[in-house]
Amino acid sequence: MLTLFIPLGIILAASLVTISSISIHLFWLQILWIVIGVGLIAFFYFVDWHFILNYRWLIGGLYVLSVLLLLFVYLRGPIIRNIRSWIVIGQFTFQPVELAKIALVLVLAGFFSRRHLSVARWKNIFVSFIFFAVPAVLAAIEPELGSVLVFFGIWFGFLLLSGLPPRRVAVALLIFIIGGIFVWFFVFKDYHRERIMGFIEPQRDALGINYSSAQSKIAIGSGGLWGKGYGQGTQTQLGFLTEPASDFIFSALIEEWGAAGGLLVIVAFSVLIVGILRIGAFADNNFEKFLCLGTVVIFGSQFFLNAGSATGIMPVIGIPFPFLSYGGSNILANFFLLSIVNAISKKQ
Numbered sequence: 184m185l186t187l188f189i190p191l192g193i194i195l196a197a198s199l200v201t202i203s204s205i206s207i208h209l210f211w212l213q214i215l216w217i218v219i220g221v222g223l224i225a226f227f228y229f230v231d232w233h234f235i236l237n238y239r240w241l242i243g244g245l246y247v248l249s250v251l252l253l254l255f256v257y258l259r260g261p262i263i264r265n266i267r268s269w270i271v272i273g274q275f276t277f278q279p280v281e282l283a284k285i286a287l288v289l290v291l292a293g294f295f296s297r298r299h300l301s302v303a304r305w306k307n308i309f310v311s312f313i314f315f316a317v318p319a320v321l322a323a324i325e326p327e328l329g330s331v332l333v334f335f336g337i338w339f340g341f342l343l344l345s346g347l348p349p350r351r352v353a354v355a356l357l358i359f360i361i362g363g364i365f366v367w368f369f370v371f372k373d374y375h376r377e378r379i380m381g382f383i384e385p386q387r388d389a390l391g392i393n394y395s396s397a398q399s400k401i402a403i404g405s406g407g408l409w410g411k412g413y414g415q416g417t418q419t420q421l422g423f424l425t426e427p428a429s430d431f432i433f434s435a436l437i438e439e440w441g442a443a444g445g446l447l448v449i450v451a452f453s454v455l456i457v458g459i460l461r462i463g464a465f466a467d468n469n470f471e472k473f474l475c476l477g478t479v480v481i482f483g484s485q486f487f488l489n490a491g492s493a494t495g496i497m498p499v500i501g502i503p504f505p506f507l508s509y510g511g512s513n514i515l516a517n518f519f520l521l522s523i524v525n526a527i528s529k530k531q
Contacts, residue, residue: 186458187525190451194506197448201436202509204414205428209509216511220518227522228529235289242293246286246314252279253321260325266501267325280330281516283318287334288477288520290314291341296469308351311338312358323370329488329502331366335359336484337477344476395425399493402431402438403445410441428509430501433493448507452486459521462528471527478520481505 195217203210235241252270256279260267269276291314298307315338322330342355367376402418405411416438418424427435437445456479463475482505489504491497503513 186454186461187521187528190453190455190458191506191521193451194448194455197436197440197444198432198507198509200413201432201439201507202428204416204439205419205435209428212511213509213514216514220515220522223515223518223522224525227526232523232526239293242286242289245282246290249279249283249286250317250321253283253318253325255279257321257324266327268327275511278510278512280318280322280325280327281512283322284330284333284337284481285516285519287314287318287337288474288481291337292470292473292477295341295345295473308342308347308355311341312355314338323366326370326372328366329485329500332488332500333481333484333502336480340476340480341473344473395431395499396492396495398423398425399431399434400495402434403494406438406441406445408441409443410437410439413439415439426501429503430489430499430508431493432508433490433504436507449490452482452505456483459524462524466527467530474520475524475527478524481520482517 199210199213199217202213256267256270260269261271263269263276268278268280270279291311294307294311294314315334319331319334322328322334339355339359342352347355398418402416402424405418406416411417414420416424416435419427419435419438424431424434424438433445433448436448459475459479459482463472463479466472466475485502485505488497488500488502489508492499492501503510505517506514508514
């Protein structure tokens with residue numbers, strides 16, 4: 184448990200300190216999401232979550248619900264920052280794509296754990312691909328491209344853990360590449376192509392398509408080793424850094440707390456990932472192993488995409504840093520997964 188909660192506490196503390204220097208309103212909302220998340224951990228620790236396995240319709244129903252919500256968002260959701268990704272409920276917003284990530288992990292964990300001896304059959308590969316493709320396509324047309332990569336990571340990671348032969352792994356990669364070509368020509372909007380071209384040419388249009396990336400790198404570079412201090416980040420406090428509490432919170436953190444603060448968060452996150460992998464390695468059954476792997480893929484891919492966007496080693500995608508970024512949907516989804524992992528660990 185310590186390998187989970189000590190690093191988690193460090194990341195959450197960094198989140199609250201950084202967000203409080205940006206917006207007190209968001210700070211109190213983040214505390215609310217964290218309190219609810221801690222409640223989830225307590226609930227699943229004291230209540231046997233395995234009843235879910237006895238009612239497979241619950242997992243299937245959650246998957247269908249998430250798909251229907253993604254479809255609803257595409258048809259009726261408001262456009263916010265060029266994306267249809269949210270359901271607005273009063274003053275709060277909800278992202279169905281976060282629910283879809285949980286649902287996909289649960290569905291594929293059940294699917295592969297029951298077929299681990301026959302997963303190499305083309306039928307099973309195809310069925311698992313359909314489970315992945317349905318929410319991925321709906322996310323792509325929002326367009327929520329960072330989540331598409333997370334969905335693919337879940338599916339591909341499960342294929343690898345299942346011991347799929349290398350030739351069929353190559354086929355899975357080929358399918359993804361073909362899908363990527365299709366998305367480039369038929370799904371991407373012009374600004375998505377411009378972002379990727381801006382990544383290839385980082386000096387291009389620093390006041391336009393590369394503005395967010397340029398300001399992020401300025402914030403990180405100006406932070407130095409120890410940072411400018413609490414509330415003293417000029418890029419963050421003067422509004423040059425876009426979405427400093429969510430998509431670019433890692434940049435805001437480094438600007439005010441320096442490379443040392445950023446490194447502390449990275450180390451804490453790495454310890455958290457290793458802790459989850461260890462729990463998965465000693466899990467009692469394949470379902471629990473797959474569930475831990477899915478959690479690692481979701482956390483790890485979101486970390487890589489967020490930190491990569493902030494530092495300029497990836498195109499700006501717009502995806503939260505797990506437990507660091509502000510956002511109720513994402514942080515509650517992450518807490519839900521961590522709650523299950525923690526419940527698995529209490530038997531070890």
